[in-house]
Amino acid sequence: xxxxxxxxxxxxxxxxxxxxNPEQNFRVSYQTGFRIPTTQNQYIDLKTPQAYxxxxxxxxxxxxxxxxxxxxxxxxxLSAVADITAxxxxxxxxxxxxxxxxxxxxxxxxxxxxxxxxxxxxxAIQAAIKNLxxxxxxxxxxxxxxxxxxxxxxxxxxxxxxxxxxxxxxELGYKGLLTPKLxxxxxxxHNTYKDFTYQEIVLQSTSGSPLGLLNxxxxxxxxxxxxxxxxxxxxxxxxxxxxxxxxxYNVGFNVSKNSLNGFDNNILNSxxxxxxxxxxxxxxxxxxxxxxxxxxxGFNVTWRYxxxxxxxxxxxxxxxxxxxxxxxxxxxxxxISKKLTGIKSILKSxxxxxxxxxxxxxxxxxx
Numbered sequence: 001x002x003x004x005x006x007x008x009x010x011x012x013x014x015x016x017x018x019x020x021n022p023e024q025n026f027r028v029s030y031q032t033g034f035r036i037p038t039t040q041n042q043y044i045d046l047k048t049p050q051a052y053x054x055x056x057x058x059x060x061x062x063x064x065x066x067x068x069x070x071x072x073x074x075x076x077x078l079s080a081v082a083d084i085t086a087x088x089x090x091x092x093x094x095x096x097x098x099x100x101x102x103x104x105x106x107x108x109x110x111x112x113x114x115x116x117x118x119x120x121x122x123x124a125i126q127a128a129i130k131n132l133x134x135x136x137x138x139x140x141x142x143x144x145x146x147x148x149x150x151x152x153x154x155x156x157x158x159x160x161x162x163x164x165x166x167x168x169x170x171e172l173g174y175k176g177l178l179t180p181k182l183x184x185x186x187x188x189x190h191n192t193y194k195d196f197t198y199q200e201i202v203l204q205s206t207s208g209s210p211l212g213l214l215n216x217x218x219x220x221x222x223x224x225x226x227x228x229x230x231x232x233x234x235x236x237x238x239x240x241x242x243x244x245x246x247x248x249y250n251v252g253f254n255v256s257k258n259s260l261n262g263f264d265n266n267i268l269n270s271x272x273x274x275x276x277x278x279x280x281x282x283x284x285x286x287x288x289x290x291x292x293x294x295x296x297x298g299f300n301v302t303w304r305y306x307x308x309x310x311x312x313x314x315x316x317x318x319x320x321x322x323x324x325x326x327x328x329x330x331x332x333x334x335x336i337s338k339k340l341t342g343i344k345s346i347l348k349s350x351x352x353x354x355x356x357x358x359x360x361x362x363x364x365x366x367x
Contacts, residue, residue, distance in 0.1 A: 024176030070156035074271030092137035223314035233262035
């Protein structure tokens with residue numbers, strides 16, 4: 001069972017609906033809920049080109065015990081690499097100045113000492129000095145890296161207890177007829193998460209030394225679900241309108257927005273990913289008639305739009321500096337139908353005009 005690794009949860013809920021008249025309803029609710037990690041989040045053990053995907057249970061995350069072999073979050077590692085690079089560059093500048101002074105004191109001895117072909121071309125001399133300084137500074141990279149990684153400035157990843165995700169939700173809504181022909185359905189919700197599940201990414205040396213982190217052949221990237229220690233919030237709203245026109249025609253429109261607002265900045269700064277994977281906006285608009293002029297023929301045309309968003313997953317870009325962008329898209333669906341009174345059925349033909357040209361024939365029996 002997927003819940004044998006976690007304690008039970010208490011999730012009270014309360015709601016109320018107020019109907020001042022048969023055509024209007026106001027609703028309000030306060031709910032609590034929880035999400036036990038999926039079997040994949042608990043037990044996955046899969047090596048991919050991007051990272052080694054493992055479950056969040058201790059038997060998996062104990063593989064990189066930071067007490068014996070430090071593991072670093074992605075952004076901590078990148079910051080350390082940037083620090084090492086800056087120090088190597090600074091050393092190269094310093095050595096370049098020293099070598100230039102050495103050359104100025106005795107050019108002949110300088111050429112002979114470093115095995116450089118003598119030349120009087122200032123540009124060639126400058127290039128030779130710069131190249132020599134870069135070589136000498138680069139040779140010091142292991143010592144510089146060891147000092148940076150051992151300085152205590154960049155702390156190893158500290159393992160966390162993997163917990164079920166918990167949420168508190170407040171929702172307000174209204175549904176009713178604004179006029180005899182206009183129907184409105186609207187809502188707003190706000191979620192506050194505790195122990196929010198996110199994706200953590202860490203790197204660990206496989207060479208027996210932290211210096212192995214600097215070589216792709218001697219480091220391992222792990223991606224696994226972990227539990228946020230701070231609060232995370234999300235909110236959203238939606239509005240739907242349906243208007244009845246003359247002669248049985250109906251037009252509808254709805255829009256919704258969903259956003260993750262308060263994800264833990266400490267996790268973002270370390271390179272963790274919320275994996276919210278939801279577009280901000282979705283829109284739909286439709287026009288239809290179930291029985292045109294009493295002929296039994298009907299139609300419906302629906303336009304749908306979804307805003308682009310970032311997809312975050314260990315399967316797509318766990319280690320990559322860029323995420324997977326899902327572009328925005330539109331679809332236009334058209335459907336015609338014919339009521340077959342004799343066999344109490346409706347024959348439908350539907351076609352998706354945008355994205356995929358797919359025609360479907362559907363027979364719906366009226367019970």
